[in-house]
Amino acid sequence: MKQIETINTLQMILLFQAFITGSTIINIQGPFIGIAENGAWISILLANGLGAVVMMIVLFMYERYPTLSYVQYTKVLMWKPIAYLFGISLALIVILFTANITYGMGQFLTTSMLKESPLYIFHFLIIMVASLTVRQGIEVMARMFHGMLYFLFFIILSILVLNITHYHPEYLQPVLLSGWKPVLHATYVGIGFPYMDIMYFAMILPYLKREKDKPFKRWMYAGLLLNGIILAVTIIASIMVFGPMVTYEKFPIFQLARIIEIGEIIQRVESVFGIALIIGTYMKITMMLFIINEIITQLFDLSNKRAFVFPLGLLVYLFSTTSFNNEIELGESGLIMETILAVSLGFIPLLIVAGRSLVKR
């Protein structure tokens, strides 16, 4: 496409929803419930609140520089070497997190549905499809994810609704069995994943074609809140169905899909839902790959954006297959390392840049 592509407000809001909900809907329940047990839903809501703070800063910077992405306004505001440092560290963590997400998806597939195949095939296919999608541009991505998001929400809703007969609300009590510390711990983890991703979305915001009277920011906050509520509801549903056994499940929402039973015909339909959940991860990976592409090409002023998609995709693929030697390392990377990495290499630079822009005005 020769012209600069733009997407309209509705598409941007839906893109953000897909970005935030995409891979978290599968991955969030296991770790959170493992850490905070019955209080996990409180943690997610708290983390959501902190995510709103991040969003506030991001949207504030967007108002200041509507046509510049994070990397671009960093280069404008800060001293050149510092900008490069911030940019490269951001690129490193985004690449690591994308590899993390991909590995998580591979893990999901091999533990639940397709047990015999080696992991790297799944990683390869999903990253290849994601790279092809990124090459087509943000407009095509927005159009595709529009329909896929509706499909994803429909699937999530079905899982939640069709399990009504299995809910035992009494499992929710007691809420704060071990006190506040586990809840805060889970909130701490929640800042790293998923809510720091809001900051990476700052790379996509400049593509918005601003229409005068449409309220944009409040819909973004609404979307964030909606995401928090959905995740909290899925956590509550998992706890209500499985009770204390839930800590043994690695992917509770998948197990929820597994126990759906309507009459004789609709039973063991988890494969269908599993595929739908993978589509969410695909959307997230595609957008992360797009963000990586944007960061690298804008940071180093490279002219041909499309050409770099495949090498970067290849890089992410190789990281996803080599960085983590086994599941435990993956878990550690997500639970222990991710938050501090995201905060120090992502959030703190954002604060510095925002502060600098406040001072400059």
Added chain:
Amino acid sequence: MKVRRHRRSENNQQEDSSPKTQLSRKLEDNETAIKAIFTDCEDIIYNKFQYSSQYNEKALVVFCETIVQNEKANLLKEVMQDLIPHEVGNATEVELKEIKEFFIEHGVTSRAVNVIDKLEQVSEKLLEGFIVVMFEGWNKALAYDAFAVEKRSVGEPQNEVSVIGPREGTIENLTKNLGLIRSRLKSDKLKVKIQKKGEQTKSKVAYAYLEGTVPADTLKEFEKRFDEINDEEILETSYFAELMEDSTYSPFPQFKTTERPDVAVSALLGGKIIALVDGTPTVLICPGLFVEFFQSPSDYYQRTLFSSLIRMLRITGYIISLSLPSIYIALSTFHTELIPSVLLLAILDTREGMPFPALVEALIMLFFFELLQEASLRLPRPIGSAVSIVGALVIGDASINAGIASPMMVVVVALTGIASFSIPQYEFGTSSRILRVPLMLGAATLGGFGLMIGFILIYLHLISLRSLGQPYFAPLGPIRNGILYDFIFRSPLSKQLRKHKQSNVLSKANEKGGS
């Protein structure tokens, strides 16, 4: 049929004012010159006449008898008869001077006549079916249009049958087809542009649109691509489709074709451009969007509830035709728990002792089916029914008994094949035949995941495809309000007629700036 490209010929047939190409006053020279051009063309007839009172004035009538059939009248006589009531008294007293004066001053003639004076015009007109009359002593010639070749009569096209509705179909003559369309759309906003394309074929091509309804940038894009086609010989409207397409290698057709004038008229009213070529009945409707390929002409002639349900049936049929074999392979090999237990037992029972895995079996059965489809196109009528019975027996019964296929697989393949015929546009059905096989391969290697990857890739391709610059997947790609009304349900006419002011899908896409 090959389309040969010709570079512009370098000899002087294109130059207009060389004295060599002027007709001369002497009839002999003219005759020799025409015979030199048309050596070995034995269907060009030269008739010499003598007229005037002493039969001493000469005239020559030349025409090509293969394209001027049924022409019994002697046009020279008509020329004479033209003059008599107005100018001269007796037929035997006609002089050359009077003839010249009459025609140069454009006297009233009984038939339309062109006065030409160049040699290449003469050869051009001869090949277009004109009768050329030349006189001794005059360096101009008269050309009368007398084109008459056997034509098919107007009847219902075989591939687009409608239960209710007109039974007229287009035929091979451009003028008559345009007439069928104009007589249904008596608006002065219907603009028709006619051109000639191709060095050797010089086929007449035309395109038409309804001004004010067609979106301006679509029209501009169409005209740009239309004018770029200069060197190709156009034999059929599908040549246009291929030369003007956005994506030649896509399995999905980007233009619709039809042989019914009422479909063409309703497309014009919907803001589309139609293209026709002389010599073929196919009308090309551009641009063609994904959702329009599911609409059939009889949708609008039948009641809304029924046609909405039938349309949903067609959409389901397309999805089945595309993915049923792959779903079956994925389910029976990888995700057996999804199949209800009783059915699963039946399938496993019949799959006992099958020599091939499900993928190979499916490929073999599909291959037989495709072969049968292709062969039945060329069957001579007497043995047609016998061969189709044999085909059914081979594919169905015999392969089961021989152990090549399981009954379930035969059912799946048969259902797939039937579903692929439920799509109104033949070209669109071919897309599902092409895409079936990669989906099957994906499903056989990685089960549901491979199937999902295949669907995502197809979806990606559909979203990025454009037809004449318009997004192909338009009301589904960026989901718009019109999705239910245009795609799944056939909305009642009262809602439709309000939209005829402006084309709905296309203009909305343009308004929002191409999103």
Added chain:
Amino acid sequence: MIERIIVTVVMYLLLVYTWFLDKEKKNRKDFMFYMGLVCISGYLSFVFISGKAMFNLDDLLDIPFERPARMIFNYFTS
């Protein structure tokens, strides 16, 4: 190991194919970066095929951040 080699070869073939698609406007800086990325991928492919656990991105990021992260983790789980 053989499958890993096959997958790696397929990947590089795809990369070459896309390089040909985008060949037109490659100025020098782009080319350097492209080759830089390919070199890093080369090292990682070697790690991938051999299946060993060599130095990698998460190890790189572990260097500054592992100890504080573990301290925080221990604080919460104590």
